[in-house]
Amino acid sequence: MGRAPCCDKTKVKRGPWSPEEDSKLRDYIEKYGNGGNWISLPLKAGLKRCGKSCRLRWLNYLRPNIKHGDFSEEEDGIIFSLFAAIGSRWSIIAAHLPGRTDNDIKNYWNTKLRKKLMSSSSSSSHSSSAMVSPFLNPNSQDGKRPFTPSTTIPSSSYNPYVENPNQNPTKSLISNINGYEADDQQIFPLINPNYPQYLSLSNSNNISGTSGVLLNYNMCDHYNNHHSFSTDVSGNRSEIVMKQEEIMMMMRDNHIDQRTKGYEGNFAQEYYSNYNGHGDLKQMISGTGTNSNINMGGSGSDSASSSSSISNLAANKSSSSLLQHKCLPYFYS
DNA sequence: AACGGTCTCAACCGCGGATGG
DNA sequence: CCCATCCGCGGTTGAGACCGT
Incomplete structure (x- = not known):
């Protein structure tokens, strides 16, 4: 017995948002806000979308002051450092990067930063499984050094x-x-x-x-x-x-x-x-x-x-x- | 140009926690 | 205290873009 779905998937549109849908959602939220209830918003806004989908679209794309495009070195450093400190708490990390969304940062980490980290790890003089995946759990085979060695962290790393x-x-x-x-x-x-x-x-x-x-x-x-x-x-x-x-x-x-x-x-x-x-x-x-x-x-x-x-x-x-x-x-x- | 592999990222999924009746 | 509902989060997916041959 699974959890009840948040909406009837046969009656809502899924997939990429059209400019018209974006416009409807943006206009509605700018006028009325989300009213504290995303679930009922699509109906009120005239959208055939799931409330969660509306929320996601707004937070990750339509919301004002969203920053798209390349991450700076400084942002890289902040992400590296915070990831090392708190792990994949993307929303917290995003809170330290104005204009970036947790989804953005998560994608960026998974597609770019992790590779960057791994490539610098493999070129490091320290070599161990822990270096390749430096954020693994403490049951790592390389138990004494389960963390990231300094060589894997760019010099611009953010240290608050x-x-x-x-x-x-x-x-x-x-x-x-x-x-x-x-x-x-x-x-x-x-x-x-x-x-x-x-x-x-x-x-x-x-x-x-x-x-x-x-x-x-x-x-x-x-x-x-x-x-x-x-x-x-x-x-x-x-x-x-x-x-x-x-x-x-x-x-x-x-x-x-x-x-x-x-x-x-x-x-x-x-x-x-x-x-x-x-x-x-x-x-x-x-x-x-x-x-x-x-x-x-x-x-x-x-x-x-x-x-x-x-x-x-x-x-x-x-x-x-x-x-x-x-x-x-x-x-x- | 065609094809296949890889990459990107918007969107989805499902879970846990918060909240309110 | 219980239950239903909603929100927010992190993991995952897959369509389309991109790249190399």
Whole structure:
């Protein structure tokens, strides 16, 4: 027993739209909108089409400000990076490319970009099945390196976290994912904290980690160049509690984000509220602390803590529960 | 010019989620 | 809470365009 069709296919026209149909649809929507109901629209507009077909035609072709034609290098980079970060979420990717539709981007990916990626993969010095299909699932035979090596990503790749886009985008994040090592050979575009909420990773069903933050690999350098805080970061443990606003500023400046399943709270607030004198976020960020320990309070799946310096993490020497290795889910489904 | 293979992309399909009665 | 309906999405299809021989 299958699902009931959305309309009687014997009574609706199918296939390519004629200019007359386009004109009817455009005129109707410009006058009345879709009225919140695509299903009844064709009847009202005098079209012998399925409502879904009308919706698709409008969204992908007739809607104002649709951009047709070749994609720019910049757009390529954005698509590459977002695909690497979130996979085939075409509607989300389209939201970052004004004038492009999800269908356009999907077609473009399937016909052009994927080949571009594969051809650059095959010419790469790294050779493995994972390189040929770099976005496969973590059960890939090449389990330790299931992601895209930097060599497959054009230099124009978009990295929303890196202020200078010419910086190496592959060094944008320190993390492990689902137990697989993430290193500086792997592209890991970050989700900008200023991005719309729908990009939040916090409710993803794909992950089961407890807590964590996304960290920018450049954060140490960045921090060193932005001494906007007066407390000592020379290596001595500081007992000075930062103001919550400072923490938030620091997080923002260092591109720390908290987008993980299980921990729904406010990292800055929790750090501030639960500060217990045993850690210093600045030390973690600067890598100067020897055993910075941030306890976010709570227990079980709601807790978050760290006992590792960023510098160690940057060198991929140790793991940290603050940087839960399952905190970056969108790579896989 | 004719043919066959490949590519492109608009359109379709069916599913999951949201919503409202 | 259940069910029906609708919307939006991602995967797939296939007609026509394009290209190489």
